[in-house]
Amino acid sequence: MIGSIIDGQDFNASDNSLHVTNPYNGEAIAEIALASDEEFEKAVTSAYETFHQTMKDMPAHERSDILRKTADLMEENTEEFAQTIMEEAGKPIHFSRGEVQRAIQVLRFASEEAKHITGEVIPMDAAIDGDGRLGLVKRFPLGVVAAITPFNFPLNLSLHKIAPAIAAGNTVIFKPAEKTPVSAYKLAKLFHEAGLPGGVLNLLMGTGEIGEGLVTHDKVHKISFTGSLPVGKSIKESAGFKKVTLELGSNSPNIIFNDANINEAAKMLVKGAFSFSGQVCISAQRVYVQKDVYEPFLKEYIKQTEELTIGDPADEDTNIGPMISEDEAKRAKQWIDDATENGAIIEAGGERDGTILQPTIMTNVESNMKIIADEVFAPIVSVIPFDTEEDVIAYSNDSIYGLQAGVFTKNLDRALRVADQLEMGGVWINEISTYRQDNHPYGGVKQSGIGREGVKYAVEDMTEPKFIGFKLKE
Numbered sequence: 075m076i077g078s079i080i081d082g083q084d085f086n087a088s089d090n091s092l093h094v095t096n097p098y099n100g101e102a103i104a105e106i107a108l109a110s111d112e113e114f115e116k117a118v119t120s121a122y123e124t125f126h127q128t129m130k131d132m133p134a135h136e137r138s139d140i141l142r143k144t145a146d147l148m149e150e151n152t153e154e155f156a157q158t159i160m161e162e163a164g165k166p167i168h169f170s171r172g173e174v175q176r177a178i179q180v181l182r183f184a185s186e187e188a189k190h191i192t193g194e195v196i197p198m199d200a201a202i203d204g205d206g207r208l209g210l211v212k213r214f215p216l217g218v219v220a221a222i223t224p225f226n227f228p229l230n231l232s233l234h235k236i237a238p239a240i241a242a243g244n245t246v247i248f249k250p251a252e253k254t255p256v257s258a259y260k261l262a263k264l265f266h267e268a269g270l271p272g273g274v275l276n277l278l279m280g281t282g283e284i285g286e287g288l289v290t291h292d293k294v295h296k297i298s299f300t301g302s303l304p305v306g307k308s309i310k311e312s313a314g315f316k317k318v319t320l321e322l323g324s325n326s327p328n329i330i331f332n333d334a335n336i337n338e339a340a341k342m343l344v345k346g347a348f349s350f351s352g353q354v355c356i357s358a359q360r361v362y363v364q365k366d367v368y369e370p371f372l373k374e375y376i377k378q379t380e381e382l383t384i385g386d387p388a389d390e391d392t393n394i395g396p397m398i399s400e401d402e403a404k405r406a407k408q409w410i411d412d413a414t415e416n417g418a419i420i421e422a423g424g425e426r427d428g429t430i431l432q433p434t435i436m437t438n439v440e441s442n443m444k445i446i447a448d449e450v451f452a453p454i455v456s457v458i459p460f461d462t463e464e465d466v467i468a469y470s471n472d473s474i475y476g477l478q479a480g481v482f483t484k485n486l487d488r489a490l491r492v493a494d495q496l497e498m499g500g501v502w503i504n505e506i507s508t509y510r511q512d513n514h515p516y517g518g519v520k521q522s523g524i525g526r527e528g529v530k531y532a533v534e535d536m537t538e539p540k541f542i543g544f545k546l547k548e
């Protein structure tokens with residue numbers, strides 16, 4: 075049995091436990107001891123006291139060293155982490171390896187960022203009466219950061235919170251998704267092996283209730299949450315004066331103009347819509363294709379989708395594995411059925427077997443169908459024809475979400491015009507909405523979230539500027 079890690083110590087004896095199973099074959103992977111109320115308080119106290127007693131005075135070079143050593147250790151253990159992600163999340167093994175590589179990079183970015191947290195000198199004499207004064211701005215850590223994370227990138231998205239928090243000099247309470255706690259446990263162990271003092275990173279195993287408790291606790295200073303819109307909304311409502319970063323969902327549009335390379339766009343969008351069975355926040359969900367290339371695109375897209383290999387995520391050749399649970403696969407299948415009852419057409423896939431949903435292409439869809447208006451978070455994509463640039467901008471922006479979009483065109487003027495008009499946190503030209511690098515600002519507008527990650531940007535959100543003024547002469 076594994077459990078929480080508080081003040082550097084394991085807490086793995088509990089009457090209350092949950093079983094983690096492989097979503098592909100139902101095999102047991104681990105038994106997790108859930109944190110008691112007492113352990114919850116102990117973790118918060120540990121994070122709070124460690125911040126005041128150790129972390130806020132830890133020099134940048136030490137924080138940087140620990141992050142670099144953690145990256146080195148993870149590199150040595152890449153395959154173990156990849157196997158863990160594959161088993162607990164059902165992510166095909168080659169994608170799991172990709173996630174570990176990204177996680178190592180995030181640790182390295184954070185190690186560098188720890189040494190570049192700078193301030194400002196304010197031109198005080200720009201103001202009337204300001205001459206003879208010196209103004210400095212220095213950045214300080216916030217204190218205790220609660221990192222609440224989802225199942226779909228259990229390692230990398232956790233590190234997008236933990237690594238910048240440590241780089242900035244905060245302490246952390248880490249509440250991973252209950253479906254993927256094993257990689258979280260291994261990650262916390264690795265940090266301690268790399269020399270992180272006990273109490274800087276406290277791992278709490280449990281359900282959403284642990285998250286709720288952190289959101290309202292007086293000794294927690296910031297909530298950094300990645301997950302679904304309903305939970306994000308409830309966090310925002312109850313967080314009071316705490317700083318909040320919310321990385322939520324989307325129904326990402328991808329736009330193909332008639333001058334784009336159609337075969338190349340189809341190939342990229344197979345990956346964009348179906349990687350990890352569409353359980354990616356920036357998965358391509360709405361593909362808008364200009365009318366004169368709609369038919370050839372659709373034909374090529376169906377052909378390439380039907381070539382995907384479906385099966386065991388442990389197999390090297392598997393492209394499509396299971397969804398995270400049978401309930402989720404049933405929910406997604408129901409959304410397909412609801413759409414077809416209202417006139418939508420299944421062009422490829424559409425069938426479910428246990429936790430596996432076939433990669434599904436839909437056409438003849440309406441903007442009010444769930445598969446268009448809501449976040450589908452499953453291997454379902456809709457292909458929709460459009461006439462003009464103005465039309466497709468309007469269709470794309472007709473959403474409560476705004477995370478990332480992809481635009482395919484060879485016309486630079488149009489690319490820049492469309493990028494400016496799309497209501498998104500990020501726009502890629504000649505790249506799928508699903509592509510993300512770990513060092514650019516990443517986050518949403520509208521109901522896709524608040525704040526930005528991408529190590530440097532997360533560090534900004536996890537520090538507070540303090541003004542220090544000097545009156546130098548009468």
Ligand code: NAP
Nearest residue numbers: 224225250251252281282285286301302305321322323355
């Ligand atoms: P979720 O159900 O919202 O859960 C996310 C985390 O919040 C889990 O650790 C969960 O714990 C916890 N939680 C549940 N209820 C809570 C509450 N009332 N207060 C505080 N925490 C609570 O999301 P998910 O199903 O794991 O992940 C899928 C969602 O994440 C999708 O909507 C996806 O778009 C979004 N996502 C967004 C990004 C981004 O960067 N924008 C990236 C990846 C995923 P339990 O697991 O114990 O329920």
